Amino acid sequence: MLFSEAWLRHYINPNLSTEELAEALTMAGLEVEDVTSMAPAFTGVVVAEVLTCRDHENSDHLHVCEVNAGTGETLQIVCGAPNVRAGIKVACATIGAVLPGDFKIKKSKLRGVVSMGMLCSTRELGINDEHGGIWILPDDAPVGVDIREYAKLDDARIEIKLTPNRGDALSLVGVARDLHAVTGAPLHLPETVKVEPTTDEVLPVAVEASDLCGRFSGRVIRGVNAKAKTPAWMKERLEGAGQRSISALVDISNYVMLELGRPTHFFDLSKIENGSLTVRWGREGEEVKLLNGQTKAIDDYYGVICDGDTPECLAGIMGGEKTSISDETTDLFIEAAFWQQEAVQGRCRKLNFSTDAAYRFERGVDFSTTAEHLEYVTKLVLDICGTPETKTGPVDDRILALPERKPVAMRVDRCLKVIGMPIPVESMEETFKRLGFAYEFDGSVFTVTPPAYRFDIEIEEDLIEEVARLYGYEKLPDRPPMAPAAMKSPKENSRSAHALRLAMANLGYQELINFSFVPEAWEKDFAANETPIKLLNPIASHLSVMRTQLVGGLVDILKYNLNRRAERVRVFELGRVFLPDPAVDDGEWTVKGVRQPLHIAGLAYGPAVNPQWGVPARAVDFFDLKGDLERLVAPLKARFVRASFPGLHPGRSAAVYIGEKRIGFIGELHPRTCRTYDLPHAPIVFDIEVQPLLTTELPVYRPVSKFQPMTRDIAVVVPADMEVARLNRAVHNAQVADPRLAPVADFRLFDLYRPKDPEAAGEKSLAFAVELVARGEEPVTEEEADAAMKAILEVLEREGAHLRS
Template identity: 55%
Template sequence: MQFSESWLRSFVNPEKVSTDALSHRLTMAGLEVEEVGPVAPPFEKIVVARVLATERHPNADRLNVCQVDAGTGETLQIVCGAPNVKPGILVPCALVGAVLPPSEPGGKPFEIKVGKLRGVDSYGMLCSARELKLSEDHEGLLILPEDAPVGQNIRQYLDLDDQVFVIKLTPNKADCLSIHGVAREVAALTGAALQVPAMTPVAVTLDETLPVKVSAPDLCGRFSGRVIRGVNARAATPAWMVQRLERSGQRSISALVDISNYVMLELGRPSHVFDLDKIHGGLDVRWGRKGEQIKLLNGNTIEVDEQVGVIADDKEIESLAGIMGGDSTAVTLDTANIYLEAAFWWPQSIQGRARRYNFSTDAGHRFERGVDFATTVEHIERITALILDICGGQAGPVDDHVVNLPERKPVRMRVARAERVLGIELSAAEIADVFQRLQLAFTREQGDDGEVFVVTPPSYRFDIEIEEDLIEEVARIYGFERIPARPPVAESEMRPTDEARRSQHVVRHAVAARDYQEVINFAFVEDKWERDFAANDNPIRLLNPIASQLAVMRSTLIGGLLDKVRYNLNRKAGRVRLFEVGRVFHRDGSVADGGLTVAGYRQPMMVAGIAYGPAFEEQWGVATRPVDFFDVKGDVESLFHPRVARFEPVSHPALHPGRAARVLVDGKPVGVVGELHPRWLQEYELAQAPVLFELELQSLREVGLPAYSEISKFPAVVRDLAVVVKQSARAQDLLDAMRAALDQAGFGRFCQSLVLFDEFRPKANAAASSSIGVDEKSLAFRVTLQDTGSTLQDETVDSAVRCMVDALVAAFQARLRG
């Protein structure tokens, strides 16, 4: 929200409050002032001057020699190259010795001296708006109104010492998206009187209305309009209005458009002016229909559907409701008859509609936050008065359709509750004073906790719905600076910790310790990512996405991580290792509403990581090789320590069919690990396959309690066991069979370790001369046996090894190698 201080002070003028103090008060009241700056940079000795005569320069076709009256008592000769210079106009004139702002940022100020242009003396310079840094217009001189006093300082005449405020508003403060709204706040903060422009009904000289039907009460709650005939659309917008618009960041277009924009900034009321002669029949306010199209004022042709509100006539759509008018009924300089409209659009019917078409408008920005529904008629009178005053014409009666207005439910605020929240003592009189200054109607009654204020929110305050909203209003107007900063008073209590669980923070540190860097991605992702990496053809869609491509909720973290890998690779990063801890979203009808749950949706926390490029940073001690499945599998195993994770083959849409595994802990699947599918390597333009994992955070947090185990003082026995099995046999199945055999034979307590340390597969051309068949492989296991009570005897060790071999022979038709 941008506006000039002089415009604000025309509504409310706290004379003893300086610009800096006003800025500070607004910021402390929740209306953050981002910037305050002068309308124009410093300059001096520039005055209003009249061009008395011009003649062509004798030595240059594009220059004129002008005789100028600058109020100095003598006529000045000034050479000027502006195309619009002519006798009789009033323009800014920089006298000799004047200092103009630098032409470029960081440049030096420009001093005017007596000069000679193509042999003709020049005693000053006639200025454009760009040379004074008032705008970027450099097509000619800045022509001033005829009543400008010759010789007056231009800063004084144009009020160039005025200040421009830029305010950053939070979404709940829609009532301050106007000069009137900000002035209400200033009046409440300072106690100065608020002066609102007169909205006296204009004289009605026409007995004509336009037929209007509101077919969608859930779209439009109130629709007001009037016919005005005989306007002069070519009339010049008054200089004071152009000045206020420009200092609010709006450029002047035409008188009718300027008046509509002016009242929007002044009162917060977006309105629309239709060319009456281009409307076919009457207007129907309704929801759009699939297949309908409209060409908007910005030149875009869009297609609407049943989710978008429109204003249509008997032939076509004329306007996108509450957002932008259509090109077919736009006013032009030839417009003579108009239809003026002001309406209340339900915020939820406007929210997100402009964004789905990739643009935004000032009207949509206001309507989706809530605009006063009680003053449409008064604001039409204000706009009409300005139109008749500037453009002339005859006005018909206001046609007001009230169909569905919001109900303003009273909000209760307990004085005791306000004191507890704010941490200060508040008297009922102080609270009453705050509500009176804010023009909030209230009553007082006694409740169980003491005195209670019952406030009825006004029609322009859509942000007052619960008790905390009123407490916030009390704090703002009472003054945050008056609330002392006190340390909290609380008992210092040592609470027990659950040693069997670790926190999310500890898990994140554990992943980072494995050489991964954390990233944070949006929870909403591209629809394509869900199809590619989760085979999800029916993702959870957003009703109001922040961007068209981020339209669905993620069910996996893989897409975001892969996107960040590509981002880094595009910036010449050769080795990328990233992880994310975040929530994913699945449909689940068994989930009910709760404090942290939403009915029908399961939202588990996941931990995912991705590794791309070399396994290690380049160094002399380790040969460079790409990261592989077993590197990341080792990372996953370390994250679960001291719990033991198991791995079994899995089919996953994002992972390589033969290089992916499901992760199981205590027999329960908790995630996946594997290499990216070759299809996605080509699709996402990756030179080599990254390896990734995705695990449930809850499973990583459960580490269990530490358990004591006795350390044996007797020597351990190590035996190697090499067996030949079919290539389809899984090593984990062999390990499980051997451990089960040891337990069944009573040797399980002696087994300290059982690991696979070698695998051998013969080459196809060497299989004939080898004892291992072409469809066979050799697996070598190392078993460590140790007793805590005595030294193991050879017979015991041999029996343990024999029972393992017998189990492998029986289950897998294995044979000892060699």
């Protein structure tokens, strides 16, 4: 919300400096984000009159002007502006003036003609960006007066950063009303004068949806002069609020929206072909061409105002091009409606644009004053654009379904407990009086009925907040918490998700935080998901679905880094994915039909290690990332089973298991996927669930044997495609039931041989080292060792292996 200090002080003028005024607003909850002057610093610019203007002899676009700047002598100034002419008042920078950007005005020659100054545009003075010509001032501007003084360019421009619940402060009247409550200074609100109708004409309006429009007020005005000039005072206030003056009628609509917080819409009555308007919800297949030139397809998600039954405007958002006003407009229909908040909220995001009107309606606009504000608008139109032929119809006010303002109770004891300091009951009562709230007080409870413009007052805590902010946030004591805080030790067999982050960081990976909504192509490429959860209102058109995997975001960041000449990339992300699941119901942390588990994913690309003299250079491979993943899940034991996954190389990918539960996948990106995403080499990625990793195994104490371990080897021949993990798992499971395997402390592969003979290519030889350790007070005997080896061989043979000869 942007406005000039002078405009605000027109309604309320507390005895405060600009800085004190900004502080008072901020401490009242209307945070002042910035205070600037209407124009940057410059000196030496005065009001001047152009006495004569002739064409430059040596130029086809320059003019030689004689100017009276109030210095006692006529100045000759060369000017190239297309709108310069004799008889106008202008802003003239005299010799010695310093303009924004430290641009100094000196005596100069332009095409052989001496120039004793410069006629300035508003852009050259830093007031705005308009540069269609020099700044032409009103005819009554006094010659010789400093332009900063005349145009009030030293006035402060205040910008307020509002919280979403304070829609009532999106107007000068709303800000002034709040400032009155804080300071107690007299408040002077704009007067509403009832305009008596001079004709009985009413435009028929049918409101078919009360859940869209709760109140509709309209009025016909014929015979206006749309070419009338906007008054200087209105232009000045609009410019102070960052608005560009367009035309008198448009400026009136914008002015009322900023002053009263009342969005209105002006229809060109002659362009309403069907002679009536209909307010309803849109229908599938309809479209509307808007004032911004865009044509939007609509459905029953949007409310519309129809010319007859043809959609013409988006209700509460933007008017249509066909019935828009222009300089040729003579007959108006002015609409001031109350659009239900829920009927406007979210629509602009889906349309990919926002409007000032929708910004206010979705936060709540005063529904009790549409008719009064329509009278106010009418008076402005008649005063500025009225003619002797102007005829005004009556206000057609239709009330359908207005929000119910339910009383809210505030207990005095509860207020004191929440705020945490003794506030007199008289101060609480004064708060509601200054805010203009209707209330009753029985000695212990205030029962307050919120006004129609305060949609944020719904529960007891809202009233407590009003008491606290008007009493003064700066008065709240800074007290430490009284309740004792005790640190609770986490369970020994658990760890947090943050511990996984630390583990990845210790492994040399950089954490990423990506959006949970992703391009639909990522879901197809990395999850083969043809039906992802789609967003109704995506923040960007390409971020349209919810992710079911994290790999797409890692690959996207990899590409970003490669474009900046990164050679070695290690990144990871811990975040939620979104999976359709009909078994999930709505809850405090759940959404019906959507399961949202935490996943952690990592990506490795480039050299396995940073270049150094002691290690040969090689690219990172599957087994490097597999080792990192095993370190991440430790002390849990990860199991890897060959499997294919979307987007991954079918022969270089595997499913990841913890026990019997599959928790994710690991693998090298498919060459086709690499080409799709312009990657010169394939990265290695993994994506696993977090929850199974948060419960770990408790360490079990075992005394170190006082006897030296015994080592035996066993070599077997197995089919070439058999996984070593299968044999390891079989031996591990057999230890539970076979007492002969009790001494086995370790069983690990140490050699792999693939025969070169083509006839034996279907087999491979595996050699395992078996470590045997005594479990009691006696060493492992040869007989026990032989029995253990025999038991291992039996297990391996059951899995399809046979002893190598």
